[in-house]
Amino acid sequence: MNALNRKKEETFKPLGSKSLLSRMAKYRFLYLILAPALILVLVFCYLPMFGLVIAFQDYDIIGGITASEFVGFDNFVKIFTMPKFTKAIINTVKYSSVQLFLGLPFPIMLALLFNELRMIRFKRIVQTISYLPYFLSWISVVGMFSAFFALDGTYNTFMATIVGESYEAKNILTDAENFLGILFWTNIWKNIGWNSIIFLAAITGIDPTLYEAAMVDGCNRFKQVLYITIPCLLPTIAIIFIMNTASLVTLNFEQVFGFQNIYIQEETEVINTLVYRQGILNAEYSLSTAFGMFQGAVSFALVCITNFIVKRVSGVGIW
Amino acid sequence: MKKSFGEKLFDVFLIVFMVLMCVIMIYPYLNQLAISLNDGTDTMLGGITVFPRKWTWSNYDTIFSNESLIRSTVVTVITVICSTILTLIVCVGAAYAIKKKDLPFRNAIIWILLLPSYISAGVIPTFILFRYLHLMNNILVYILPSAFTFYNVIIIRTFLSSLPVALEEAAYIEGANEMQILYKVILPLCKPVLATVALWTMVASWNDWTTTLYYVNEPSLFKLQYIIQQIIKQSEVVQKMVNDSALTGGSTSVRARPTSESVKAAAIIFSTLPIICTYPFLQKYFVKGVAIGAVKD
Known part of the structure; x- marks a missing residue:
């Protein structure tokens, strides 16, 4: 042997x-x-x-x-002590956590509603229209909305007809208070249709016999969604959520930079835009590299941690 | 099965909701279209919705008589074509190679290609590297760094794995070598997935303006979307365009005067038109990409 x-x-x-x-x-x-x-x-x-x-x-x-x-960790110390940088970090987390947690249900709900549409032709047209904004560049979207909210734009005209003579026209894009809302809703507007595709695909993949069984058991459409569609969607939701957690410290540069204007720029600075302004415009390479590195490390760690937790809880993970 | 009252009500609500959503989705675009076709000074009075009040082409005359906008369109078209071709070559090659299960070092190669999706060096080190490589103010900066995308490789590879292995084996027995198998057997079957990747690359390249923002300050190499960004960010640029156009006689009508708002609208419409016009017909290819990518591994 x-x-x-x-x-x-x-x-x-x-x-x-x-x-x-x-x-x-x-x-x-x-x-x-x-x-x-x-x-x-x-x-x-x-x-x-x-x-x-x-x-x-x-x-x-x-x-x-x-x-x-x-210089060792000097640059990192500076980042956490200079108010400009800490403000950017706070803003980033504030803006993106709202988008991450409150934004997630929108495409799921849209996918559920799409699934309930029975008229195929109408459904296809609605879907095509809802996907459309996804293909426009952020900068043209910014242009469209800045015209929409301009003093002579639709928003102010509309508000004037509702409120009446006492309404004072104002451009809401020049107020830093509204920035979070602007980012949130324009993001929904641009991406909701497209993001619903992946959930719709998952819904289509659900075994139809489950629905048949539920119908026999006397479930109406609403209950079918509640007890079959949503539970079957959970793995997809978990994966999308894990993949999005990286964005907790990374906002879409094009969107934020686009919507910033001279009135609100300092108030609304986020990590990405500050790296651009400090690094490329002001040539403070070391400081901005440290800032970008911090951002990259945190987002990678976030993906790992969320993946770990979700995998523990539901058994679904990206690796 | 007879529908209950509640279900009927829900169906009505659903249709109303969908129609409302469509209106919200396309209104900003139609609004821009109307403003771009409306007399600039008239627009300032407000109240333009989806129909122009005073028809004029003068806003479009202004942007088409603008040299930098035309030049940037040419630059954009060239980069879109080049990066699409290069992306296809690079990604098809990688996908076909990593599909072979017994390729030596396959796993290591996949890891090398995958890792940058999760970690990146960030803007500034890339910026410094590009300066070393003389990619600053170089048209190649639009084409080379974006040519490889792991997601595209995954989409192509998933499609390749769905093809029957027997095809390759048959070609092999017939005496075809690897290159002939790829070009004569595999690629002709891959047209749908190649179309998907090509269209994605085209849209991404057409819409890209941050590359210009970061790495290019030579005006003759600006991309179209960057010009749009400039127009949106700096109304003085627009004012200059309007004045230049008045000097060169670009604006045909004396009465219709373009303003920054209306020229901006015309520029946005011009820059998004290729996408808006072709998208509805190509939508199935885009959606296919997501569906394939969704089932990865």
């Missing part, structure tokens, strides 16, 4: 290593077509990671990374 095993090893080991090379040679065409993707990822995703070292440096613009002086 032992001898047999040894013999096997002897014959297989050299063959194994040889076959690796020969297998690689056999697949050389595959490596060739894989190469562009690998090169692009290494250059544009991994190479910049070495640049993160400047978060611990006082970056010298002329000398570059090698000539810069190491």
Whole structure:
């Protein structure tokens, strides 16, 4: 038995290593077509990671990374002590947590309602229209809404007809108090239709015999939704929620930057926009890199933690 | 089964809700369309909803006589075409390669490709790298960094795995090599998924303006959406456009005078028109992408 095993090893080991090379040679065409993707990822995703070292440096613009002086965690200390940065962190968490927690039910509800629509043609038209805003760039959406809320725009005209003569026209986009609401509702407006697709697909995948059984048991449409559709949707909801938790510290730059204007910019600064203004406009590279690094680390940690918790509770996870 | 009163009421409510939602979804767009076709000074009086009061093309004359807008459109079209082609080459290659289960180092390669979806170096290190690579103020900055997207690879790979293995085996027995199998057998079958990825890339590239904001300050390389951003952010830019157009006689009618608000509307309509016009016909391809991506692993 032992001898047999040894013999096997002897014959297989050299063959194994040889076959690796020969297998690689056999697949050389595959490596060739894989190469562009690998090169692009290494250059544009991994190479910049070495640049993160400047978060611990006082970056010298002329000398570059090698000539810069190491300052340890000074930049990170600055971030948490300078009011400008702490305000940006607070704003980011405030804006995005509202979007994450209060925004999640909207596309789910829309998907449930779509599912109840029985007229196929009408349903298709409504769906097409609801997906449409998703394909517009944030900046044109900003343009549309700034015209909508302008002093001579629809909003003020509409309010004037409702309230009457006493109504004083004002542009609500220039008041920082409204910024959260603007971000929330424009986000819903732009993405609700599109985000409903994934839930609708999950609903379509539910076994129809479940509904038949429920109908026999005397469940009406409302109860079917409550006891079958929603429980069957929970895994999908969990996955979407996990994937969205990363956004707790990352707001959509295009949206926030677009809706900011000179009246409210300082009040509504978030991490992304501050990194852009401090880093690219004011050339404070080290400070902004540290800020961006903090953001990236937190969002990665959030995904891991949420994934862990959700997996514990419901058994569904992204890895 | 006879519907109860409550269910009938719900059906009515549902239809009313859906119609209302559609109105909310398209109103801002129709409003812009009306403003862009309305006389600028008249718009300032307010009350424009979805119909123009005083018809005029002068707002469009203004934007079409603007050189930077036309140039940025050309730049955008070029980058859209190039990045679509490059994305397809890069992502199809990667997807086809990682589909082979016994490819040596397959798992390591997948991890290398996947990881950047979760962690990234951030804006500033990328910015510094691009300066080293001379990608600043270079049209390649629009094309190269965005060419690889893991999600696209997943979509293509999922589609590839749904093709019968027998096809490849048959071609192999016939004496075709890997390259011939890919180009003659696999790719012709992949048209739907290639269309999906191509359309996504086109929309993303057409709508992209932050790349310009971060890495380009050479006006001849601005993208269309960046010009829109400038117009929205700086009304003085618009005022200049209006004045220039008046000097060069771009505005045909003397009475109809464009204002910043109406020119802005015209520019937004112009920049979104290709998407609005083609989207309803291509919608199924877009939705297909989500459906395929949803079942990943």
